[in-house]
Structures are given as structure tokens and as C-alpha cells.
Amino acid sequence: MKQVKAVIIGAGSRGSGYALFQLDFPHRFKGPAVACADKGYHILLEKPMAVTEEDCRQIAQACERNNVMLAVCHVLRYHPPLMKVKELIESDVIGDVVNIQHTEPIGYWHFAHSFVRGNWREEKSSTFSLLAKSCHDLDLLRYWMGKHRCTQVSSFGSLQHFKKENKPVGAGSRCLDCSVEANCPYSAKKIYLDKVEMKYREWPINVISEIPDVESVTEALRSGPYGRCVYECDNDVCDNQVVNFTFEEGRTASFTMIAFTEKVCQRQTKVYGTRGEITSEGKGPVYVYDFNTNKTTRHDTATPPSGTHLGGHGGADHFLMDAFVRAVSTNDASHISTGPQDALASHLLVFAAEKARRENRIITINEDYTYQ
Known part of the structure; x- marks a missing residue:
């Protein structure tokens, strides 16, 4: 494959993270979305594509108009266990899919970090939590259902816990000065200082301080947003949400996003078919139970090459970058699993789900993924 020239726009956690791929595969390189498309650049775009429907549509249109590749970072499509779920569904090993149940356990401290104290805490300055955190997951449900289009969606959710009225008696405004912090x-x-004292230096420590030592992190907690009491922040996004879907031929699916979990982003999936079940715990092997034989079969999944820098999302970050670089270097978009219209349809489904929650009604999805 020929080498690829790459420009990184935005050096946040995801941009700087994906850049690590170049350290592992330098021979495959040399050392904002609509504008880049108009300049003829192929684009690897972090999700969400944008925070409004219109902007999402414009990005997809710009990429198609300029005949450039767009790979949206629905990174879970490249996560080996979840790819295995797709492979098993298509192999007909469980017959016709009737229902999918999919859960994203965000993790109690992760939610506090990102969605209570952090950058995605407030809708007006970022977006609603279903789009910010879980457009991955609604994309997966569409991906697994294949040719069967979603026809209706409903949703319920709220900011349940991280509110002023739930602040413990005697709690301070900052954790460093709180009598009940223990x-x-x-x-x-x-969440932060204990990790630093154990010499941990990665995310989320590297988000709150450029120098991840005890003194710097302590100062960041004393004066910055990550040291605030979670019950006195300006957060307003949901900490729990359920979304229900009807697909063509009466197939159904449900998704749960929940903050209050031990596991951190380790998705749990059950696919119920007419001849068996598929179970994935978000990492490691995938299991199939066969109704005919009453036996369970283990299916192992791929792992990224040993010693690589890019190991996030269970290796999915590596496989995403590998696919995008391969597509660009060979001029073959088939390597990309999340092209413009496919990614757009998933984003529009997220907007429809949030509309259903806000308006407390069932939304009907049209063939072009507009809704009513």
C-alpha cells in the first residue's frame, strides 16, 4: 500500500489517540469537515458527526459532492466481539433475529468525570448525552438488523441523581474541602488523586492536568471543574435513558444507557433468534446457544497486533485506523464500514429517539430517515 498524508484537526483525547497509529505504522503515512471535503480531503470524523441534524446532512452531502471518503468513528463497528455478533447473525446460526437487547454501562465515575464535571455535562455547550455517548450503540442496532429498517422509536430518560437536592448533608462545594468526601x-x-498516587498517568488523569503528578492534579481539583461536588455542577444531561425500536417485519430492539455501573463502557448484548441466542459481554469471546442441540458454542475474536500503541475500545481503535488508512491508500471505500449515508442514518435515528423522549411519544421513521 502507498503511504498516506494525514492532517489532524483537533488535538483532544480522540484526535491525539488516533494519531498513535502512525507510531506503529510509519510506513503507511508521511510525517472541519465540510471545508476539508470541499478541499478534496478524505475524512476520518469523530462521532458525533455534528450536534444538529442539518449539519450532519451537510457533512454527508459535502463528502458525496466532492467524491471523498468519510469514515465516521462509530468505532464499535470495528470492535472484534461486536463484529463477531454481526458475523454470527449473518451466518443464520440463530435463525431470524426477533429481538436485540443492548446495554451501555457508562460507569459511575466515568459519567461523573465526563457528563457531570466534564465537557459533555451541559447540552447548550455540547449536546444531549444519547448523541454524545451512545450514537455508537444506536448505530450498532441498525448495523445488526441489516436490511431491516427501523420504523418506530420511543424513549424515556432523565437526570435522576446528579442534582442539588441529592447533595449529602454536610457536603462541601469541592471534594478537597468536604467533610463527607470519604x-x-x-x-x-x-477518582483522580488515588490513581496518581499509584503512578497511573493515562485517561482521565491526562485530561485534567498536563503534568500528571500529585501537586498538579491537586491544584486542578482545587481550582478547576473536576474538583467540584457532583451535586453542585451545571450539568443537565440524562444519566439514564432507554430507547425502544420497531424494525421491519416486526423485529424489535431495546437500548439502555445507564451511568450507575461498575463496568465502564463494556457493552452487554443479547440477540434472540428463532433458533438460538447470541451473547456478548463486550470483550473476549462471543457465545451462541443452539435451541436444537441445547449446546453453547464459544467463538473467539481477533486482537490487535501485540505491542501497538493504539489499544483503546478493546482494540477497535486500531482496527478503525487500519481500515481507514487501507481505504485511502488503495482508493477503496469498501474497507470503511461507516460511510456518509450509513452514518447519517444512524445519527438521524439518535435525533428521533431524543425527540421521542422530549415529546413523550412514539416517532415514526420514514424511509429516508426523516421522521414524524
Whole structure:
């Protein structure tokens, strides 16, 4: 494959993370979306594509108009266990899919970090949590259902816990000055300082301080947003949400996003078919139970090459970058699983689900993924 020239726009956690791929495969390189498409650049775009429907549509249109490749980072499509789920569904090993149940356990401290104290806490400055965190997951449901289009969606959810009225008696405004901090699971001292004292230097420590030592992190907690009491922040996004779907031929699916979990982003999936079940715990092997034989079969999944820098999302970050670089270097978009119209349809489904939640009604999805 020929080498690829790459420009990284935005050096946040995801942009700087994906750049690590070049350290592992330098021979495959040399050392904002609509504008880049108009300049003829192929684009690897972090999800969400944009925070409005119109902007999402414009990005997809610009890429198609300029005949450039767009790979939206629905990274879970490249996650080996979840790819295995897709492979097993298409192999007909469980017959016709009747229902899918899919859960994203965000993790109690992860939610506090990102969606209570962090950058995605407030809708007006970022977006609603279903789009920011879980457009991955609604994309997966469409992906697994294949040719069967979603026809209706409903949703319920709220900001349940991280509110002023739930602040413990005697709690301070900052964790470093709080008399009840030791009994709070969302203590910033526990989430950040304890990790630093154990010499941990990666995310989320590297988000709150450029120098990940005890002194710098302590100062960041004393004066910055990540040291605030979770019950006194300006957050307003949902900490729990369920979404229900009807697909063509009466197939159904449900998705749960929940903050209050031990596991961090380790998705749990059950696919119920007419001849068996598929179970994935988000990492490791995938299991198939066969109704005819009453036996369970284990299916192992791929892992990224050993020693690579890019190991996030269970290796999916590596496989995503590998697919995009391969597509660009060979001028073959078939390597990309999340092209313009496919990614757009998934984003529009997220907007429809949130509309259903806000308006407390069932939304009907049209063939072009507009809705009513």
C-alpha cells in the first residue's frame, strides 16, 4: 500500500489517540469537515458527526459532492466481539433475529468525570448525552438488523441523581474541602488523586492536568471543574435513558444507557433468534446457544497486533485506523464500514429517539430517515 498524508484537526483525547497509529505504522503515512471535503480531503470524523441534524446532512452531502471518503468513528463497528455478533447473525446460526437487547454501562465515575464535571455535562455547550455517548450503540442496532429498517422509536430518560437536592448533608462545594468526601463514591480525590498516587498517568488523569503528578492534579481539583461536588455542577444531561425500536417485519430492539455501573463502557448484548441466542459481554469471546442441540458454542475474536500503541475500545481503535488508512491508500471505500449515508442514518435515528423522549411519544421513521 502507498503511504498516506494525514492532517489532524483537533488535538483532544480522540484526535491525539488516533494519531498513535502512525507510531506503529510509519510506513503507511508521511510525517472541519465540510471545508476539508470541499478541499478534496478524505475524512476520518469523530462521532458525533455534528450536534444538529442539518449539519450532519451537510457533512454527508459535502463528502458525496466532492467524491471523498468519510469514515465516521462509530468505532464499535470495528470492535472484534461486536463484529463477531454481526458475523454470527449473518451466518443464520440463530435463525431470524426477533429481538436485540443492548446495554451501555457508562460507569459511575466515568459519567461523573465526563457528563457531570466534564465537557459533555451541559447540552447548550455540547449536546444531549444519547448523541454524545451512545450514537455508537444506536448505530450498532441498525448495523445488526441489516436490511431491516427501523420504523418506530420511543424513549424515556432523565437526570435522576446528579442534582442539588441529592447533595449529602454536610457536603462541601469541592471534594478537597468536604467533610463527607470519604463516604462519597464520586469523590474527586478517589477518582483522580488515588490513581496518581499509584503512578497511573493515562485517561482521565491526562485530561485534567498536563503534568500528571500529585501537586498538579491537586491544584486542578482545587481550582478547576473536576474538583467540584457532583451535586453542585451545571450539568443537565440524562444519566439514564432507554430507547425502544420497531424494525421491519416486526423485529424489535431495546437500548439502555445507564451511568450507575461498575463496568465502564463494556457493552452487554443479547440477540434472540428463532433458533438460538447470541451473547456478548463486550470483550473476549462471543457465545451462541443452539435451541436444537441445547449446546453453547464459544467463538473467539481477533486482537490487535501485540505491542501497538493504539489499544483503546478493546482494540477497535486500531482496527478503525487500519481500515481507514487501507481505504485511502488503495482508493477503496469498501474497507470503511461507516460511510456518509450509513452514518447519517444512524445519527438521524439518535435525533428521533431524543425527540421521542422530549415529546413523550412514539416517532415514526420514514424511509429516508426523516421522521414524524
